[in-house]
Amino acid sequence: MSKKKWYDYLWLFSCTYLILGFFNILFAWLGLICFVTPLAISLINGNKAYCNKYCGRGQLFSLLGGRFGLSRKKDMPMWMKTPYFRYGFLLFFLTMFGIMIWNTYLVFAGAESLRQVVTLLWTFKVPWQWAYRGTLFSAGVAQFAFGFYSVMLTSTILGLVTMILFKPRSWCVYCPMGTMTQMICRIKAGRNN
Amino acid sequence: MKKKAFVNQKLCVACGCCLKACKLGAVSIPTGVYAVIDALKCVGCGMCEKNCPAGIITISKVNQEPVEQKNLTKGMVDTDE
Numbered sequence: 206m207s208k209k210k211w212y213d214y215l216w217l218f219s220c221t222y223l224i225l226g227f228f229n230i231l232f233a234w235l236g237l238i239c240f241v242t243p244l245a246i247s248l249i250n251g252n253k254a255y256c257n258k259y260c261g262r263g264q265l266f267s268l269l270g271g272r273f274g275l276s277r278k279k280d281m282p283m284w285m286k287t288p289y290f291r292y293g294f295l296l297f298f299l300t301m302f303g304i305m306i307w308n309t310y311l312v313f314a315g316a317e318s319l320r321q322v323v324t325l326l327w328t329f330k331v332p333w334q335w336a337y338r339g340t341l342f343s344a345g346v347a348q349f350a351f352g353f354y355s356v357m358l359t360s361t362i363l364g365l366v367t368m369i370l371f372k373p374r375s376w377c378v379y380c381p382m383g384t385m386t387q388m389i390c391r392i393k394a395g396r397n398n
Numbered sequence: 399m400k401k402k403a404f405v406n407q408k409l410c411v412a413c414g415c416c417l418k419a420c421k422l423g424a425v426s427i428p429t430g431v432y433a434v435i436d437a438l439k440c441v442g443c444g445m446c447e448k449n450c451p452a453g454i455i456t457i458s459k460v461n462q463e464p465v466e467q468k469n470l471t472k473g474m475v476d477t478d479e
Contacts, residue, residue: 252428372449390412
């Protein structure tokens with residue numbers, strides 16, 4: 206039962222993904238796997254097998270916070286567990302995601318030029334030109350990569366902060382993907398009853 | 399008196415940390431909405447409670463045998479400490 210399965214090593218994928226973004230930003234596109242897979246699983250199978258088994262980020266947090274002891278392992282404040290906060294954060298996250306898509310569109314349309322920055326915590330613009338050596342396609346392809354990597358790095362940072370402050374996988378409580386897949390499962394389960 | 403784990407299903411995010419922590423396979427997340435504890439398998443060890451990132455699992459003492467399968471419990475051996 207405690208025997209390790211192949212998917213118990215998916216934290217390596219999460220690590221690799223974050224590292225690759227420092228070398229070539231276009232690898233950021235791979236992150237779409239982490240968006241499409243959980244949604245597909247919840248839509249098709251009506252469960253959270255992605256969170257429960259395959260989420261590499263969750264594994265990374267439980268490894269760093271658990272085995273490496275980088276977590277206080279304290280209970281998180283009550284307001285962070287409420288559906289208000291969880292769905293509120295999802296809404297905020299999706300709004301920011303929408304703005305990122307809009308900025309990508311503007312570059313595709315030629316209205317804006319490519320900005321080689323990674324925006325951390327939706328605020329801090331970090332120069333990231335070292336990870337960009339042109340693209341064979343439209344500059345919009347690169348703009349999406351910069352934007353998407355910003356989303357991934359920002360959520361990793363937030364997850365690391367709450368990992369240190371609270372329990373290792375406290376990111377899971379307010380993870381927008383987790384909230385979204387649970388919402389889908391709830392609707393599906395309600396329909397079957 | 400026996401101890402069992404109880405999930406606050408309203409606050410559960412169905413992340414599966416308890417599922418991984420449970421050595422007895424007493425936890426399942428059948429619909430992806432919340433975790434369900436099999437009261438017949440649960441011994442109240444508290445591993446799920448410890449690993450729950452939301453801290454919404456509690457270990458409580460129970461007086462009677464699990465209600466789901468009443469007929470089966472009649473012949474069961476009492477493993478109380």
